[in-house]
Amino acid sequence: MKMRLMLGTLTAALLITGCSQADATVEKAVEPVKQVAASAVAVAAPTITEESLGLRKTDLYSENTTTGDETKYATTAAGSGVTIERAFDNAPPMIPHDVEGMLPITTNNNSCVGCHAPEVAPSMNATPMPKSHFTDFRPATAIAADGKITKEGKGVDNTSDFLTVATSLDHMNKARFNCSQCHAPQSTGDLIVENTFRPDFQSEKMKKGSSMLETLNAGVE
Ligand code: HEC
Numbered sequence: 001m002k003m004r005l006m007l008g009t010l011t012a013a014l015l016i017t018g019c020s021q022a023d024a025t026v027e028k029a030v031e032p033v034k035q036v037a038a039s040a041v042a043v044a045a046p047t048i049t050e051e052s053l054g055l056r057k058t059d060l061y062s063e064n065t066t067t068g069d070e071t072k073y074a075t076t077a078a079g080s081g082v083t084i085e086r087a088f089d090n091a092p093p094m095i096p097h098d099v100e101g102m103l104p105i106t107t108n109n110n111s112c113v114g115c116h117a118p119e120v121a122p123s124m125n126a127t128p129m130p131k132s133h134f135t136d137f138r139p140a141t142a143i144a145a146d147g148k149i150t151k152e153g154k155g156v157d158n159t160s161d162f163l164t165v166a167t168s169l170d171h172m173n174k175a176r177f178n179c180s181q182c183h184a185p186q187s188t189g190d191l192i193v194e195n196t197f198r199p200d201f202q203s204e205k206m207k208k209g210s211s212m213l214e215t216l217n218a219g220v221e
């Protein structure tokens with residue numbers, strides 16, 4: 001214990017005496033570096049403002065300057081709207097018409113189907129719901145009394161790791177009933193943060209149409 005203390009004091013003493021001499025030389029060598037650093041700070045300072053750090057380029061201390069444009073939904077009646085390009089390949093298209101009085105969709109009232117069901121859509125000039133909405137992608141699953149799980153008749157471990165199925169139905173899949181869960185009405189307004197996303201479409205046709213069912217396994221098979 002004593003020994004260590006003594007060594008410690010010795011080192012400190014050495015350092016103190018040694019330093020004062022070395023200091024001057026080091027200081028000289030460091031001086032130009034300091035100058036460069038100082039000028040770098042002077043140049044860099046204006047670009048690292050708080051506003052430049054985030055996506056939001058407005059005053060961070062006030063919400064007044066950050067209010068977005070009011071969302072204005074399409075007010076054109078169904079039949080006179082303009083469909084827009086899909087956001088990306090097989091993205092759910094935006095609703096180009098007014099949905100006033102159509103939402104919320106309830107178990108007893110789904111007016112969307114009234115115009116978009118494939119059998120009526122052509123007469124309404126509406127886009128028919130695609131085949132994917134008449135397909136069940138969930139494997140038929142059963143759990144026996146003993147806890148054994150079967151999916152599509154095959155015994156499986158208790159895991160979600162199972163092949164994808166696509167079972168055609170003669171009716172719309174109930175998983176598609178709540179249209180507005182995926183389809184939102186078109187709206188206009190300026191974005192505070194520019195959207196620079198550029199979609200890659202499989203073909204020109206896909207910009208205004210979909211083929212989810214046909215291309216489900218594209219790139220996987
Ligand atoms: C009165 C008939 C009618 C009703 C009801 C209706 N639509 Fe439409 N929908 C149309 C027509 C017609 C078009 C074609 C463009 C247009 O006229 O606005 C269309 C277009 C669309 C599109 C765009 C398709 C594309 O290719 O871009 C979507 C999505 C859509 N409707 C969803 C809905 C949803 C969801 C509802 C229910 C909230 C609904 N529609 C209710 C007639 C209707």
Ligand code: HEC
Nearest residue numbers: 090091092112116127128130132176178179182209210212
């Ligand atoms: C779970 C999400 C989801 C729900 C719910 C849903 N859709 Fe879609 N819809 C999509 C997606 C994704 C696409 C594009 C890819 C595809 O073909 O499936 C699409 C495509 C469409 C299209 C364009 C078809 C074409 O040929 O381009 C119409 C019209 C449509 N849906 C109407 C409806 C209506 C009406 C309902 C309610 C009855 C509904 N959808 C419910 C996700 C959904």
